[in-house]
Amino acid sequence: MDNILSALSSLADIQIIFLILAGTTAGIIIGAMPGLGSVLAITLALPLTFVLKPEASIILLLGLYCGSVYGGSLSAIVINTPGTPQSAATLFDGYPMMQRGDGGLALGWATTGSTIGGLIATVVLVIAAPILAQFGLRFGPVEYFALGIFALTCVMSVSKEDIFKGLLACLAGLIVATIGQDPLTGDMRLTFSSFELSAGIGLVPFLVGLFALSEVFWRVSERVNAPKEIAKSSFELPKLSEIIQRRVVIFKSAMIGTWIGTLPGVGATASSMVSYAEAKRTSKNKDKFGTGEPDGLIASETANNAVTSGALVPTLALGIPGDPITAVMLGALTIQGVSPGPRLFVENGELVTFIFIGLFFINIAMFCLGALICPIFSKIMRVPEPLLLSSVVILIAVGTYTISYNTFDLLVVLVAGIVGFFLRVAAFPLAPIVIGFVLGNMIEQSLRQGLILNQGNFFAFWERPIALTLLILTMVFLCLPLIQRFMEKRKLNKGTSID
Amino acid sequence: MKAFTKNIIKVALLGALISVPFMAQAGSYPERPVTIIVPFGAGGSTDTMARAAARELEDILGTNVPVKNIGGGAGTIGAAQIARSRPDGYTIGVIPAAPLINQPHMRKTPYTINDFTYICQLFHSPQALALSPNSKFKSLKEIVDYAREHPGKLTYGSPGPASLPHLAMEKFLLEAKVDITHVPFKGDAAGVTALMGNHIDLYMAIMSNVLKKDLNAVVVFADERVKAAPNISTSIENGFKTTASWWGGIFAPKDIPAEIKAKLENACRKTTESARFQETLYKLGTLVKFKDSKAVRQAVIEGSKVNGEIIKSVLKK
Amino acid sequence: MSIRLSDLWGGIFFLLLSVLFWLQLNNAAFEDVEIANNPVWYPQILLICSGLASIILILRSFTGKKEKLPKPNYLKMLIVAIVLAVYFLIFEQVGFIPASIILFPILSWILGYRNIVVISSVSVIFVISIWYLFAEVFSVRPPGIGMDQLINLFMGA
Structure with missing residues (x-):
């Protein structure tokens, strides 16, 4: 109780309030720009962490982190380009909603989902951080492998029209992910003797090219300029009754996000895909997934924002940062003489409480700021298309180039854009490529690590309860539609025979 | 006329400006x-x-x-x-x-x-060898003795293939003439978690990470003990030559x-x-x-x- | 293009890609290494799968749906692709501000916008504000000559 009071009193500081608002706003804007992401957002704040008090720098970093993860959804919905990789799964249903004219509502759902996800995750963090951290430790390579395979199943739902083409696209993504240095032996493969390729294909240029640039090509090449759907409203919050109606999806996605956030190195992108796969498996509206179903959007956005709190679990409770953002936070803490780890909760309970309450306020601030920024952002659609597309191209170029100051990344953007365009022409879904690409490294590395640990015996994977559960869920998920279709056919046949 | 000369000066200056970065001026370094x-x-x-x-x-x-x-x-x-x-x-x-x-x-x-x-x-920052929480080993000697009797049975993690910790451990294994299986991870975060979850037996890390993450290190590969962790013995004290x-x-x-x-x-x-x-x-x-x-x-x-x-x-x- | 034709082209594209990658992998010989230490084992499995899937797709194209897909304007796309390729390639050498101020009007014109006053003013304002956003706010300096140098040049003279 004392901790909560003193945390609240340090939050009442004008500097802290300013940092919450500034950090979150900057985060949303950076996240919404294709190519720039959470890492740039925190790099921005790095010099400040040397100067500010630990509380202040952590609040600033958290604001930037939460804001940027949420901000990525805005451009995913409005211009069919995930602003950050974390929002790749938001695209699947967000952009179809926009095309239908429900863009305002899509932004509303993204805002609501992100906020609720963040809030639930924070509550979970308060109650169960140490327990979650211990559970996370039970995840070894074998479990990571099973998790990756489970997440792959969301390919099924995003390649609705043609599952076969979706599968091929997913394989392509998995293959592209293997280009470069073998994560286990360090040997080079598929590099075509190019030094640049030996570092592998970067996620951001690949993603930006595949979605943003191919979208530019696609709009350019349209024969008839289709009358553009004008969104009915620029920002519309979902009704409370609807939120309650979809409570199961929201709650489950938040839990999945929190939990995956506690696993170091998996990340928000993969977590939104796992959440999407799970929502697709259980949602009442599962047939509409991929065609602009709010449940899909909620699953992705709620989960990726829940990750932000989840990622703090191993950082604070074990001293192991799960991603670059929490790594910076950890650095800021250590420089100030606070050492995260099991003892932190005992020795620095006050600081921990402060972080929890700060996260709470950041999520609320994110909601209000989102409601302010979204209407402005969706006005982008009123800009004449040629000007909008030219601006997008320039943003893509400068955003991607400045990541590593390398023209090679721009080449990746161009090639991915051209390939993406022709795949669109040939009716291949693009989303599975990204799913494969994001999950590929984790699947390969954990599979081979698991084989090393089990002396090359793959069947030992089945003896691990967590992995077994995940693999069985995957199989059920894959077979269920087939069984259902079979049953329906039988019913139909019976019906006709009675006639 | 004045305007014309002004323009010429501008063009000349533009040219100069573009070529400035190509010339290294040692005299008043650093100017930018x-x-x-x-x-x-x-x-x-x-x-x-x-x-x-x-x-x-x-x-x-x-x-x-x-x-x-x-x-x-x-x-x-x-x-x-x-x-x-x-x-x-x-x-x-x-x-x-x-x-x-x-x-x-x-x-x-x-x-x-x-x-x-x-x-x-x-x-x-010297390299140190950390033990998993369940480990029954108390010293470097016990590890080496066990590994000598059970070649390939123990596993150690590193933040990646051909990283400094990986090569340091291999260098030590060559010196000690024992076989411990290498499991490469992608960075310290994933590797240390695997160690704390007892998925691997040992983890080679730099001393700063051992301290930051509160790991249970058994030996530090250095000439002398690290001030911030005076209890951890050095490889030299244990009778080996490897430092890293x-x-x-x-x-x-x-x-x-x-x-x-x-x-x-x-x-x-x-x-x-x-x-x-x-x-x-x-x-x-x-x-x-x-x-x-x-x-x-x-x-x-x-x-x-x-x-x-x-x-x-x-x-x- | 019909769906049948798209199956055929897609299948051929992925089949060729799989073969090309396969040849690239076989350059490195890792034959008698155990799986976990074999860098080409996992990509090879993936390539076999994608090769098989492409062949099935090609076969499906003979019996597939004849439904028509929308036909894009390839010429326009090709022109834009070439313009962008040039822009990306000169981006580092020429610099962000000059390259972008040239690109914006050209691209907008190709895309069918004809109001020259709007194009030129938007291109200058947009490029300059993006430069300031990156260089001053994000402290990531875009390549090439910057606004600060330009201002020094013209104000100083």
Whole structure:
């Protein structure tokens, strides 16, 4: 109780309030720009962490982190380009909603989902951080492998029209992910003797090219300029009754996000895909997934924002940062003489409480700021298309180039854009490529690590309860539609025979 | 007419401005910001070192010292960028040893160790071997004895293939003549979690990470014990010769003017003497260690030779 | 293009890609290494799968649906692709501000916007504000000559 009071009193500081608002706003804007992401957002704040008090720098970093993860959804919905990789799964249903004219509502759902996800995750963090951290430790390579395979199943739902083409696209993504240095032996493969390729294909240029640039090509090449759907409203919050109606999806996605956030190195992108796969498996509206179903959007956005709190679990409770953002936070803490780890909760309970309450306020601030920024952002659609597309191209170029100051990344953007365009022409879904690409490294590395640990015996994977559960869920998920279709056919046949 | 001459001056100035970056002016160095390239992402160990050094260099050189992170390819992409930068002293790098002394033996890199001007060494942190929480071992000797009786049964993790901790452990295994299976991870976060979850038996990490993450280390591969962790015995005390550390410094492109090089070397020495820098590094579990241009160049050449042999014998069977 | 034709082209594209990658992998010989230490084992499995899937797709194209897909304007796309390729390639050498101020009007014109006053003013304002956003706010300097240098040049003279 004392901790909560003193945390609240340090939050009442004008500097802290300013940092919450500034950090979150900057985060949303950076996240919404294709190519720039959470890492740039925190790099921005790095010099400040040397100067500010630990509380202040952590609040600033958290604001930037939460804001940027949420901000990525805005451009995913409005211009069919995930602003950050974390929002790749938001695209699947967000952009179809926009095309239908429900863009305002899509932004509303993204805002609501992100906020609720963040809030639930924070509550979970308060109650169960140490327990979650211990559970996370039970995840070894074998479990990571099973998790990756489970997440792959969301390919099924995003390649609705043609599952076969979706599968091929997913394989392509998995293959592209293997280009470069073998994560286990360090040997080079598929590099075509190019030094640049030996570092592998970067996620951001690949993603930006595949979605943003191919979208530019696609709009350019349209024969008839289709009358553009004008969104009915620029920002519309979902009704409370609807939120309650979809409570199961929201709650489950938040839990999945929190939990995956506690696993170091998996990340928000993969977590939104796992959440999407799970929502697709259980949602009442599962047939509409991929065609602009709010449940899909909620699953992705709620989960990726829940990750932000989840990622703090191993950082604070074990001293192991799960991603670059929490790594910076950890650095800021250590420089100030606070050492995260099991003892932190005992020795620095006050600081921990402060972080929890700060996260709470950041999520609320994110909601209000989102409601302010979204209407402005969706006005982008009123800009004449040629000007909008030219601006997008320039943003893509400068955003991607400045990541590593390398023209090679721009080449990746161009090639991915051209390939993406022709795949669109040939009716291949693009989303599975990204799913494969994001999950590929984790699947390969954990599979081979698991084989090393089990002396090359793959069947030992089945003896691990967590992995077994995940693999069985995957199989059920894959077979269920087939069984259902079979049953329906039988019913139909019976019906006709009675006639 | 006046307007015309003014325009001519503008054009001439524009030309001059574009050509300025091509000329290195040693006299009043530094006249513009000096950019530090870090070949790893923001928030990593190297990045923290570079930012702490940049803060000191700003005061010493009296100019802005922005840090630019160019990650990827185990540090080779950023190192290549530094090697091909203009040798004018306005682009320097804070680089750990691995991209220079290990990676060129693993892949085709567009640079060799001869493509850099070695300004100084800034920091080092010895490698330590950490135990999983369930471990029954209490000393290095017990581990070696067990491994000798059960070859390949024990597992150890490293942050990646051909990383400094990986090669250090292989070097030790060659000396001790035992076989412990290597499980490479992607970075310390994933590896340390696997260790704490008892999925692997041992983990080779740099001392600063052992301290930060509160790991149970059994031995540190150094000549003398680390001040911040006086209970951990050294490999020398245990009767082995292997020592290994993660270290790095300020390196610049080849052939920078001698005057600028001297200025930078001097600034580097002052950085390592700064109390604030020493304190920041101490809190991060890293040690300040200054070596001048000649000594650090020698260390790179030697490291490259030794690690090249280990890579040849262990990885490229 | 019909769906049948798209199956055929897609199948051929992925089959060729798989073969090309396969040849690239076989350059490195890792034959008698155990799976976990074999860098080409996992990509090879993926390539076999994608090769098989492409062949099935090609076979399906003989019996597939004849439904028509929308036909894009390839010429326009090709022109834009070439313009962008040039822009990306000169981006580093020429610099962000000059390259972008040239690109914006050209691209907008190709895309069918004809109001020259709007194009030129938007291109200058947009490019300059993006430069300031990156260089001053994000402290990531775009390549090439910057606004600060330009201002010094013209104000100083």
